[in-house]
Amino acid sequence: MTLPPAAKPVATGHVPPVATSADQAPAVHASRGREPLALHADRFFDPDSAVRSTARALYEDVAGLPIISPHGHVEPALLALNDPFPEPAALLLTPDHYIFRMLYSQGISMESLGIPTRDGTPVESDPRKAWQRFASHYHLFRGTPTGIWLDHELHELFGVRVKLNGDTADVIYDQIAERLASPEYRPRALFERFNIEVLATTDAASDDLAHHATLRADGLGSRVVPTFRPDAVLRVAQPAWRAALTSLESIIGRTIPNCASFVQVLAERRRFFASMGATATDHAVVDPYTAWCDAETLEHIFARALAGQATTADQRQFEAHMLMEMARLSTEDGLVMQLHPGSLRDHHEHVVRRFGPDKGADIPVATEYTRNLQALLNAYGAHPAFTLVLFTLDETTYARELAPIAGHYPAVRLGPPWWFHDSIDGMKRFRSQVTETAGLWNTTGFIDDTRAFCSIPARHDLARRMDANFLAQLVARHQIDMSDARVMARALAYDLARSTYRFGGSASAN
Numbered sequence: 001m002t003l004p005p006a007a008k009p010v011a012t013g014h015v016p017p018v019a020t021s022a023d024q025a026p027a028v029h030a031s032r033g034r035e036p037l038a039l040h041a042d043r044f045f046d047p048d049s050a051v052r053s054t055a056r057a058l059y060e061d062v063a064g065l066p067i068i069s070p071h072g073h074v075e076p077a078l079l080a081l082n083d084p085f086p087e088p089a090a091l092l093l094t095p096d097h098y099i100f101r102m103l104y105s106q107g108i109s110m111e112s113l114g115i116p117t118r119d120g121t122p123v124e125s126d127p128r129k130a131w132q133r134f135a136s137h138y139h140l141f142r143g144t145p146t147g148i149w150l151d152h153e154l155h156e157l158f159g160v161r162v163k164l165n166g167d168t169a170d171v172i173y174d175q176i177a178e179r180l181a182s183p184e185y186r187p188r189a190l191f192e193r194f195n196i197e198v199l200a201t202t203d204a205a206s207d208d209l210a211h212h213a214t215l216r217a218d219g220l221g222s223r224v225v226p227t228f229r230p231d232a233v234l235r236v237a238q239p240a241w242r243a244a245l246t247s248l249e250s251i252i253g254r255t256i257p258n259c260a261s262f263v264q265v266l267a268e269r270r271r272f273f274a275s276m277g278a279t280a281t282d283h284a285v286v287d288p289y290t291a292w293c294d295a296e297t298l299e300h301i302f303a304r305a306l307a308g309q310a311t312t313a314d315q316r317q318f319e320a321h322m323l324m325e326m327a328r329l330s331t332e333d334g335l336v337m338q339l340h341p342g343s344l345r346d347h348h349e350h351v352v353r354r355f356g357p358d359k360g361a362d363i364p365v366a367t368e369y370t371r372n373l374q375a376l377l378n379a380y381g382a383h384p385a386f387t388l389v390l391f392t393l394d395e396t397t398y399a400r401e402l403a404p405i406a407g408h409y410p411a412v413r414l415g416p417p418w419w420f421h422d423s424i425d426g427m428k429r430f431r432s433q434v435t436e437t438a439g440l441w442n443t444t445g446f447i448d449d450t451r452a453f454c455s456i457p458a459r460h461d462l463a464r465r466m467d468a469n470f471l472a473q474l475v476a477r478h479q480i481d482m483s484d485a486r487v488m489a490r491a492l493a494y495d496l497a498r499s500t501y502r503f504g505g506s507a508s509a510n
Helices: 049-062 076-081 088-093 097-105 127-136 145-157 169-180 187-193 210-217 241-252 259-275 295-306 312-333 349-355 374-380 397-406 424-438 453-476 482-500
Strands: 067-069 196-200 280-285 336-341 388-390 412-414
Touching: 049 453, 049 482, 067 453, 067 482, 076 187, 076 210, 088 097, 088 127, 088 169, 097 127, 097 145, 127 169, 145 453, 187 196, 187 453, 241 259, 241 295, 259 295, 259 312, 280 312, 295 312, 312 336, 312 374, 374 388, 388 397, 397 412, 397 424, 424 453, 453 482
Parallel strands: 067 196, 280 336, 336 388, 388 412
Antiparallel strands: none
């Protein structure tokens, strides 16, 4: 993929608010009863002065590098349509399950936060009231990554200078709302201000990629790219499978009568995605089980699925085989294969029935990789055209399984801490347990994996600070010198993600 020259770097640690008509009104500054919101320049660095000063220097080297976001869930329509963000609650609260799952855990109903219901039954329709409830409980996010990201957004993006709480909710709401009404806060303007070089979305196998076509026509096709995610058509025992297959048939204009045709269609769709700029696929499974299955058994499973009779055992066998097929196809079309296992999706049945999937009720389970991935890795783990990025929600596998796997198989790279472990301590645990066995260049660098567009700079800033701090500790212990650390810091912040996902260039080792 040929990329345009990067825009002038903007430090991800500081995204200054643009001057707008909002600046004609008094800004929200600290006063009596209002605690100031300030971001310390050395935040998240080690308290030891020697480590801290080195970390600061390393961070300053990489803070202004462009953002590579090779996996996430920002809707392509956001940038294709470039409509103004509606208002603060719709931007920051209702789309973000990190936020409302915490509030829900404290007994605050999703209805009161304005989260839409599946059947259209009424929920809070006044976004200001929903914002007030959120702000009144903002203390719940103290010490969490969500609180860190939100404080960064409020301070750096919107120019807020007091802490969000029940007393300041209205005035902060008004300040954000007025900024959102200005052209400088349209999605594409923010995309440029965030200094995003590449942003990958996640798209169903049946997606027509119309919004990506719009972006390509507007000259953004090499910077906003799709990712092929066929999960919905692989889960043959799920009630929604038949509808997902029908959507796939509709987009290709023909029926899919058997499994052999099904695999051919997936190969076609992958080629279409690649023609639209995709460099990767994504697969979410509970267990990363892989195994070949004979053709006759596969056809029986597919026939049972068409009849609505597939079992959970059928699905496990079918998914295991299809992961093998996806790896095989990656050796042919070059798409990087991402595997996100270990999440039991939609654990809370009441929430799913009322509000739908992806509402903060996905819970991690223990995950085994060594035996489950043996078939796939024996088949393709040393193939020169294959790259497999492994993620986990089970931190006990870092040193025991994942680092040794990545430290042996040429095709394997380890994705960064994901979801619940995308945090200060989560990043520390990952680096300390993985690096000694897998090294740095068998990892991908940071991946934000977010649907919250405005949080992207905050997430990358946190990761760059934590990686700088990790490397500073190695320098302090004389495991590496400062010149090594500078190369490694750049690799983690930029080079590794760019090369792993084949956006051009490579992760320099000198």
